[in-house]
Amino acid sequence: MSLKEEIKDNFSEIKSEAKAFLDTNLDYYQLLGFKISSRALGLILKIFALTLLLSIALLFFSFAAAFAIGHSLQNNTLGFLIVGGIYVLLALFVYALRKTLIDIPVLKKFSDIFFND
16 A cells, blocks of 8 residues: 555545544534523423512502502501502612622522533
């Protein structure tokens, strides 16, 4: 076998091995992307479901508290205004602490999902 044929065979072997390597890497990164996206979507769906159920519960507790306060003050309007004022104060508190309460924990959770695999 001549040197030219050996080099030609080696190049064709390198080409086929490089193609197999690239195909394997492509499959790996597709699976990794699927894993990461499914975990992130699962987390988002869990947060959505919990938020929905807790919002409904909070709505009923708010009505109960407003009617109870209104009954004790003998004015339902005042009961609803007091409950509404509590929610406005709570919203201002959450807005003031939004970085420590929301931004940082969400960033940590998503970085765990994306980078710890």
